[in-house]
Amino acid sequence: MNTVTGDVGHAKAAPAGVAPDWIIPQRWRDYTPTEHATWHLLFERQMAQLPKRVIPAFLDGVRVLGMEPTVIPEFGALSERLQRLTGWSVVAVPGLVPDATFFHHLANRRFVSGRFIRTPEQLDYLEEPDVFHDVFGHVPLLAVPAYADYMQAYGEGGLRSLQLGSMTQLARLYWYTVEFGLIREGDRLKIFGAGIVSSHGESAYALDSTEPLRIGFDLRRIMRTDYKIDSFQRNYFVIDSFEELLRCTVEVDFAPIYDEVASQAVIPPGVALPTDHLFPPNPS
Numbered sequence: 001m002n003t004v005t006g007d008v009g010h011a012k013a014a015p016a017g018v019a020p021d022w023i024i025p026q027r028w029r030d031y032t033p034t035e036h037a038t039w040h041l042l043f044e045r046q047m048a049q050l051p052k053r054v055i056p057a058f059l060d061g062v063r064v065l066g067m068e069p070t071v072i073p074e075f076g077a078l079s080e081r082l083q084r085l086t087g088w089s090v091v092a093v094p095g096l097v098p099d100a101t102f103f104h105h106l107a108n109r110r111f112v113s114g115r116f117i118r119t120p121e122q123l124d125y126l127e128e129p130d131v132f133h134d135v136f137g138h139v140p141l142l143a144v145p146a147y148a149d150y151m152q153a154y155g156e157g158g159l160r161s162l163q164l165g166s167m168t169q170l171a172r173l174y175w176y177t178v179e180f181g182l183i184r185e186g187d188r189l190k191i192f193g194a195g196i197v198s199s200h201g202e203s204a205y206a207l208d209s210t211e212p213l214r215i216g217f218d219l220r221r222i223m224r225t226d227y228k229i230d231s232f233q234r235n236y237f238v239i240d241s242f243e244e245l246l247r248c249t250v251e252v253d254f255a256p257i258y259d260e261v262a263s264q265a266v267i268p269p270g271v272a273l274p275t276d277h278l279f280p281p282n283p284s
Contacts, residue, residue, distance in 0.1 A: 018094060022101050026092040026115050028074045035117050036071050042123065042132045043069045045200055053203055055183055055190045057147075061140025072117060073135055082139070086148035090139060095128060099162055106155025111142060124200060137194030138178070146242035151178070153249035166258035169223040176222045176237045182206065182214060183239050188282050189214065205232050207282045213270065214238055216277030219248050223261045226269055234270035238279055 014022050047069070051059060065081050067073055079089035091105065092115040105112050113134035118126045141147045154174065161170040179195035189207055196202045206212065212232070215221065217239045225235060239245055272278065 013098075015094060021105070022093045022097045022112070023091045024094050024115070026075045028072070031072050031117075034120075038117050038120055038123075039072045039132060040070045041120075042198075043067075043136065046136070046198065046203065049200070049203055050191075050197065053191055053207055054197055055141075055185065055192045057144045058140045058192060058197065061143040062136075064143055065140060067136070067140070072131055075113070078135070078139065082142055085143045086145055088142045088148055088151075090135065099167060100159065103155045103158030103162070106151055107159060108155070109148070109152055111138060111151070113138075133194060133198045137198035141192060144242060146246050150242060150246045150249060153246065154178070157249055157254060161254070161258070164255060164258055166254070166262070169258055169261050170254070172223050172225060172227065173219070175227050176225065176235070177239065177245060180206075180227075180233050180236055181239060182236045182279075183241070189238060189279060202232050206236055208284075210281055212236055213272055213276070214279040214281075215272075216279070217244065218276075219252070220257060220261060221267070221273070221276070223257065224264055225267045228269055 014020055018024055047062075064085065065073075065078060067078075075090045075092060079091075082088045082090065086109075088109045088111060090113055091110050093112045095114060097105075097112060102112060111134075114128065114130050116130055117132055118130045142151065154170075158167070158170060161167050177193065179193045181191075181193040182189045182196075183192050184190075191197055191203060191206055196206045209232075211234075213235045215235060215237050217237050222237055228234060267273070
């Protein structure tokens, strides 16, 4: 789930020459001028539209972590700043990592990131997450204490979910919060999920389009709801605060919820239930 698609576990064993924890050197000096230019283009394109759309804490994170528009961040310097704020670090991995490895890193406040960056021909879609999605999309909010605590708690819950055979249900929670979550700010909605924040088209669609459902946060509803991996989302879920997310992971016993949800039908994306609290698009 360090991926755009939310999939984990495609790889089962570390490739030859890679440590058992899958961490590899970032090799920052190996990035080419073209790769830095791609970061610059993506960064500037998103920062031109995000100030009115993203939660302000995201922009604060970009600033306090010293992310520069013209160069791909160096993970060591980024981690030093992040460690001082919330105790997190960013580590490079060669690609998709196994479930247990991903959860173990989160539980120990390490966020895993691909080191490669998309090509200029892949600006708007790629199947495997790159350094722009992982670092620009995810890392700024790790500077927020409540969100950083949620991510650690999610990793700990992920390790438990593997023992309970409930990874699918927990993956939906990650998808609809960490990747594609919305948050209320007064009478407007803002984006915070990395899959939206790092997507030029979905940053506008998620808030402005009349097509998707915007549903008030409901843990059981989320764990029953399927999602799209190859198009804009049909559903988004709306939280009130990061503290709300944290409470749902540290104060709730997921085991009986997993059992309850497993006995119920999966809800296809784009289907509204009578019990849903729906939000309209932001007023223009």
